[in-house]
Amino acid sequence: MSAVKTMLKTLFGAENTPEKPKVPDASRIYAIGDVHGRLDLLHDLLRRITVDHEQRGGSESCEIILLGDLIDRGPDSAGVVELACNWNLPAITLTTMKGNHEATLLSVLDGETTWLLSWLSFGGQQCLESYGVSSSVLMSGELGEIVAAARRAVPPAHQAFLAGLPLMLHRGDYCFVHAGVKPGVALEAQVESDLIWIRDEFLDSSVDHGAMIVHGHTIRPEVQWRPNRIGLDTGAYRTGILSAVGLQGSDYWLLSTG
Ligand SMILES: [Mn+2]
Incomplete structure (x- = not known):
């Protein structure tokens, strides 16, 4: 038993020393917060992750x-989706999850125009421009034309990729979601609207969700480490700081740009 564990046991009793959450044996996982069109920062962080993975060594899967x-928001949504869609590093798997911005783009491509103008104002305009939709069409206010232009501009491969993204991933004692989970509801009973939109009810909750939740969605100046969650959205599109957590066994560490 390590000196620290002995001390904790003396101070608190072994039964009060909580087990730290773990990822599955022989795996190393890196989770990255909201990229929002910042392909430059994503490239930077992926380089840092690749170096970190090599330096840590071992035979861990990554x-x-x-x-x-x-x-949305940042300048190169199309480039970020293209990178995620065509990832082909054999030694490292890339898994992409669905956020509320992907869900909104998908609903627009589906012909749903209720939120189209507000989506354009919260980052959708930059997204469609990155796909080559002209600003004159976007400024026209003609909803039908904007939808038609978006359908022509976003490649079918990207549309299919976005439509197939998962909302929740389980890895050992960790659960990965975009925004959070509804407290008091079993993980398997969570609904999409909470998983991609929830804020304060989840952020303010200290209940045990049944797994350590790793999430993005709500911007904070620094990565948030809480007993029941890790919040990784550091507002990359405007701060230049894109953050990730590395996980192996019960260890965790931070990587970020800037
Ligand atoms: Mn979000």
Whole structure:
């Protein structure tokens, strides 16, 4: 028993020393917060992750998880989706999750125009421009024309990729989601609207969700480490700081740009 564990046991009793959450044996996982069109920062962070993975060595499998909101706001949504869609590093898996911004783009491509104008104002305009939709069409206010232009501009491969993204991933004692989970509801009973949109009810909750939740969605100046969650959205599109957590066994560490 390590000196620290002996001390904790003396101070608190062994039964009060909580087990730290773990990822599955022989796996190393990196989860990345909201990219929002910042392909430059994603390249930077992926380089840092690759170096970190090599330096740590071992035979661990390596998986990178993008926690959703790849698109909107920043300048190159199309480039970020293209990277995620065509990932082909054999030694490292990339898993992309769906955020509320991907869900909104998908609903627009589906012909749902209720939220189209507000989506354009919260980052959708930059997204469609990155796909080559002209600003004159976007400024026209003609909803039908904007939808038609978006359908022509976003490649079918990207549309299919976005439509197939998962909302929740389980890895050992960890659960990965875009925004959070509804407290008091079993993980398997969570609904999409909470998983991609929830804020304060989840952020303010200290209950045990049944897994350590790793999420993005709500911007904070620094990565948030809480007993029941890790919040990774550091507002990359405007701060230049894109953050990731590395996980192996019960260890965890931070990587970020800037
Ligand atoms: Mn979000």
